[in-house]
Every structure is written in C-alpha cells, then in structure tokens.
Amino acid sequence: xxxxxxxxxxxxxxxxxxxxxxxxxxxxxxxxxxxxxxxxxxxxxxxxxxxxxxxxxxxxxxxxxxxxxxxxxxxxxxxxxxxxxxxxxxxxxxxxxxxxxxxxxxxxxxxxxxxxxxxxxxxxxxxxxxxxxxxxxxxxxxxxxxxxxxxxxxxxxxxxxxxxxxxxxxxxxxxxxxxxxxxxxxxxxxxxxxxxxxxxxxxxxxxxxxxxxxxxxxxxxxxxxxxxxxxxxxxxxxxxxxxxxxxxxxxxxxxxxxxxxxxxxxxxxxxxxxxxxxxxxxxxxxxxxxxxxxxxxxxxxxxxxxxxxxxxxxxxxxxxxxxxxxxxxxxxxxxxxxxxxxxxxxxxxxxxxxxxxxxxxxxxxxxxxxxxxxxxxxxxxxxxxxxxxxxxxxxxxxxxxxxxxxxxxxxxxxxxxxxxxxxxxxxxxxxxxxxxxxxxxxxxxxxxxxxxxxxxx
Ligand code: DCP
Ligand code: MG
Numbered sequence: 001x002x003x004x005x006x007x008x009x010x011x012x013x014x015x016x017x018x019x020x021x022x023x024x025x026x027x028x029x030x031x032x033x034x035x036x037x038x039x040x041x042x043x044x045x046x047x048x049x050x051x052x053x054x055x056x057x058x059x060x061x062x063x064x065x066x067x068x069x070x071x072x073x074x075x076x077x078x079x080x081x082x083x084x085x086x087x088x089x090x091x092x093x094x095x096x097x098x099x100x101x102x103x104x105x106x107x108x109x110x111x112x113x114x115x116x117x118x119x120x121x122x123x124x125x126x127x128x129x130x131x132x133x134x135x136x137x138x139x140x141x142x143x144x145x146x147x148x149x150x151x152x153x154x155x156x157x158x159x160x161x162x163x164x165x166x167x168x169x170x171x172x173x174x175x176x177x178x179x180x181x182x183x184x185x186x187x188x189x190x191x192x193x194x195x196x197x198x199x200x201x202x203x204x205x206x207x208x209x210x211x212x213x214x215x216x217x218x219x220x221x222x223x224x225x226x227x228x229x230x231x232x233x234x235x236x237x238x239x240x241x242x243x244x245x246x247x248x249x250x251x252x253x254x255x256x257x258x259x260x261x262x263x264x265x266x267x268x269x270x271x272x273x274x275x276x277x278x279x280x281x282x283x284x285x286x287x288x289x290x291x292x293x294x295x296x297x298x299x300x301x302x303x304x305x306x307x308x309x310x311x312x313x314x315x316x317x318x319x320x321x322x323x324x325x326x327x328x329x330x331x332x333x334x335x336x337x338x339x340x341x342x343x344x345x346x347x348x349x350x351x352x353x354x355x356x357x358x359x360x361x362x363x364x365x366x367x368x369x370x371x372x373x374x375x376x377x378x379x380x381x382x383x384x385x386x387x388x389x390x391x392x393x394x395x396x397x398x399x400x401x402x403x404x405x406x407x408x409x410x411x412x413x414x415x416x417x418x419x420x421x422x423x424x425x426x427x428x429x430x431x432x433x434x435x436x437x438x439x440x441x442x443x444x445x446x447x448x449x450x451x452x453x454x455x456x457x
Pocket of ligand 1: 057058059060061062063090091092093104105151152153206207
C-alpha cells in the first residue's frame, strides 16, 4: 500500500516523539495531513512480533446508523435517545453535539439546554443490533478470534494473519475500508500488542482513524496519558492514585510496586503491568486473579428518610441486585447464596439468606430471590431504614451452562456484561433495568476482602 493510497481515504497524522525514522505511533486520521509520510512508509514495513490485537470501535454508533436512514442528519448536532423534553437520558451524541458538551448518559433535558439546536431522535435498538451483527460479520472475515466487547466494539486477535492480510497497518486499513463499504459506517481501530494498548489506542485514533502502537513502544505511548485512561480505573481509584502522586500512567512505574500493593492490595502491581502495556490482572483476562477473590459481595442502601413505601423499596432492591450482579460478572463468579439485610427505623436488623438450586450472576434472578425474601420477612407497614443485598458461596462460571436454559442464559449474560462495560465508561446512570428507574441512591459497597480497585478499604 502506498501512502498516497491511504491518503485518498483519510489523511495521515503521526504523533511521533522520536526522529521520523523511529516513530512510535502511526495514526491515519480524517484530518491533518502532515510531514509524516515517511514515517508511515516505515510503519507499513514493520511486521509485528508477538501478539497483534485490534480494538475496533464504531464511531458515534447509534447516531451513524440513524444517519444512514436519514442522511439529512449528517454533520449536524444529533442526539439519540428521545425527545428534548423527555425524562430519559442521551444514548449517543454526534461529534457535532459533543462540541457543546453533550454526552451519553446525560439527561435529555440537559442536552437540550446545552445544545438547543440539536436534532433529537428516538432510538431504534433493533436496527443497532442488526448493524452490530453486520459489523461483526466484517470482523470475522479478518480473524477467527473476535470478541465483541459491547454492541459497537470488538477485540480481534490478528496474530499470525500477516500472510493473509499483510502487516498490521495494512490489514487495519483494509478492515477500515471494508467496514465502510459493507455497513456504511465509520470505525476507529487501535492496534497494539495487548488488548489494553489496542483499546487505549483506538480511543486516541477517533474519529475515523487507525492508530498503531509499535511493538516495544507501548510504555512510551502510555506514559503521558492520564491514569484514568486505564480501563478499570474509575473515578475513585483515580482520586486515590492522584493522592499518592500518580497522575499519568507513566507515574505508575516511578513508584515502587510495594507502594502500589500497600495502597491497592494485589491489584496494585498489576497496575504497573498495565503501565507497561500488559493485559495483567483482572480487567482483560478471564482469569480474575484468584488472590483477590472476594468471599462475598454486597451493596447496601440507607434511605434518606425511612420508608414503608414499596414504590421505593422494590426499585431499591432491584438496583442493589443489579449492582451485585454486575460485580459477580466482573469477577466471573456465580453465587449460590443470596442474602437480604433489612434494618428498621429502630435499628433492629435481620438478615435472611436463600440458597439457589443453580448459582447465578444474573440481576433478574438475584432480584427475584431477594424480593421473595423481603416479602416473606418484612413486617408490612414497618418503616425501613436500610436494605442490603449480598451474594456469597461463589463458584467459577462453568464453560457450558446447563443445556436446557443455557442458550437463553448465555444471551442474557452477554447482554448484561455489555451493559456493564457501558456503565464502566459512563457511570451507573447509563443503563438501568426498568425496575430500577424509581430512586436516587446512596449506597455503600462492601467486598471481602475489599481489594477491588475502585473501592476504599
Ligand atoms: N450507549 C448508550 N448509553 C451509554 C453509552 C453508549 O446507549 N451510556 C450506546 C450508544 C452508542 C453506543 O452505545 O452509540 C456505543 O458506545 P460508544 O461508547 O462506543 O460511543 P459512540 O459509538 O456513540 O461514540 P464513539 O465514536 O466515541 O465510540
Ligand atoms: Mg463507539
């Protein structure tokens, strides 16, 4: 592939810290053709050693699908998710609307205030699913190992595909073009030697770009980025890292691992691994470190005002169940025992547990067991001060769930874990089970041992 061929589709930008002959990043983007043609030629010649992972993420996915059916939306400020005066939240915002501060999970009404000229459209989930499927088909033509991480993003293991598709940058270019041809949609592609590096680089490549972090350059690519860019480092962990002077990813390698371990338990040293670009630790690898297995996971909620109103109690139980389910899925556990904690106004507290026939990690099953426990034990009409949901008696997720219900369960589990990932990005307000829409929340989280990265000990 010649540089001129690439530049007919998108121009070339290169974030190169070194001399042009040794750039560490090549980026093809829709803007800013620069002096870096030579760098790109060099990049095309690099054949990766070790693993080659692509992270492919569709650009403004829901908005772009809407644009396919209504081209008049193109280039405009568009908000998908509902009308400007409705109570819901934004699902997706076009890049134009983002300039005005609009983002996913923001209330529609706030979006309307921030960007009054935006066009608001209702979402069409079935269409997005169809296009997600089309995108997945394109991806499968490039690698047999495709892992959809959410409705619009996937990891591809491209290791060993050079003969078929050429070196990484070339195959990414082909993939990018085919995606456009076959779905009509733009995507961005990050290439790296680990899922972590690929994920962070696709984010940097947006919109409509390809970014290749050359093997061996992971550390220098990651070092200047905000530590919050590491998937799994949420607001709380980031604040705690900042407290001990770690602001950029590179700072993780300047402190002794002992310090990280003291502050973050076993998860600490894996953070250092991530700063080196490794898929170390619990986030990316299925093997959630045995060392930091929790024995129980629980969430509690104290009401601002004690209540006997089922309209408040049930959504709260649903929300707590959902949070516990999410933690289980994060750690690849299924729990056999579920426990309700119920505290009345006078601080009388009861706990009641139920053991399931088949262990679960699904919100709906957790909620159903907890709701039954509640109704069997609550003294009707007596005001409740605190509610808690706990899961324990863990087992590892089996490869194959029971066959009869397996397919259905797997589908649920997949859908739920995709929504987890969205929430990881956008916070808990992003997606709720319908039941949980009722309340505003103030929970405490307990995990035992509390070594979960985003939890205070
Ligand atoms: N989504 C949602 N609610 C959220 C976040 C996202 O419904 N809180 C949906 C709408 C998005 C889609 O998921 O279009 C994919 O999410 P991304 O984070 O990939 O966002 P986009 O694809 O919209 O934009 P980007 O170009 O930044 O990837
Ligand atoms: Mg996307």
